[in-house]
Amino acid sequence: MTSYRFCRTDDIGLLVDALNRCWSPYFSEDPPTTPAAFKRSIRDLQVWCSSCMVAFSGSDPIGVLIGAKRRSGTLIHKIAVHPDHQRQGHARHLLTSLSSKLAILGPPRIVAEVPETNAEACALFTASGYAEEAVLTDYVADVGPSFRLRQGYGGLAEASAEAVSSAGRIVIPMTVDDLAANDLLAPAGSQICWQRSVETITARKDDIAGLAVASDERIEACVLYEAHAPAAEILALRTFIDDGGARLQQLLSRLSAQGLTMFRFPKVHPSEISHESLETLGFRPAGERRLYTTKAAGH
Secondary structure, rough: OOOEOOOOOOHHHHHHHHHHHHHHHHHHOOOOOHHHHHHHHHHHOEOOHHHHHEEEEEEEEEEEEEEEOOEEEEEEEEEEEEEEHHOOOOHHHHHHHHHHHHHHHHHOOOEEEOOOOOOHHHHHHHHOEEEEEEEEEEEEEOOOOOOOOOOOOHHHHHHHHHHHHHHEEEEEEEOOHHHHOOOOOOOOOOOOOHHHHHHHHHOHHHEEEEEEEEEOOOOOEEEEEEEEEEEEEEEEEOOOOOOOOOOHHHHHHHHHHHOOOOOEEEEEEOOOHHHHHHHHOOOOEEEEEEEOOOOOOOO
16 A cells, blocks of 8 residues: 655654665666765755655655755756556645645745756656746766867957957956855846755855956856866856956866866756856857746645
8 A cells, every 4th residue: 555745853764764765776877876975965956855755656666756945946856656556646745735735835836957868757747737937958078178168159258268368358266155255146137956056055055165256346157166077067167357268268177277177067057157158168068957946836
């Protein structure tokens, strides 16, 4: 007999067990979930145990939904059903149960960021009434001693880069707190994926490094990153000057001088920075995720 229940803060052990039984069979290359890793997701992503559910067959977990909650909405962080219990409606029931709860308690917006290669998950969210709102693109750039800005914007980019370095501007270390103090942490008019949002970056600020191009008057461009040699994950890449990408290139070149061989820039929303700008900076698409959204409703 199948049963379902929402979890509590003292259910971390249960949720870890459910993830290792139901999620891990599909992602065997990932390390098993541990209580410490789950607690980090609570800190970094605002996973709420009360927004998580487990499906049981007897006493055995056969399905799990992990929800992260902020004032802006709820993220379906993970959802999985044990391979022996697929196609019995368990995942759909988990989604509709959470939707009914959020219709009462809020927030009403529910989102999911699903790899386009996961056809079954895409079909699940579509069948459950979610609409595709945007495509989030994973970008990578191979870097090294020869890493240079590609010619673009009418061939003015390299000339602009020279102007940046000769106009009294300097590259300085920049922290998350520095950006927040200058009201530059939350970009106006753009959407950011859950894992690189202001809330996540603030929670992880002690692990994040940054650089900025600064003049006497203002910060003109910045990059936040986490380096795990030989690669770096880009968490934010922003310019506040229309210069054909020269300041961003100056920052990326400074990063490449640290001996890094690859930049990864995950789940970029099209409103965050354009494909053309990233291509000019040497990035190429390496995968896509579909951003699904719905509004919570009672069932």
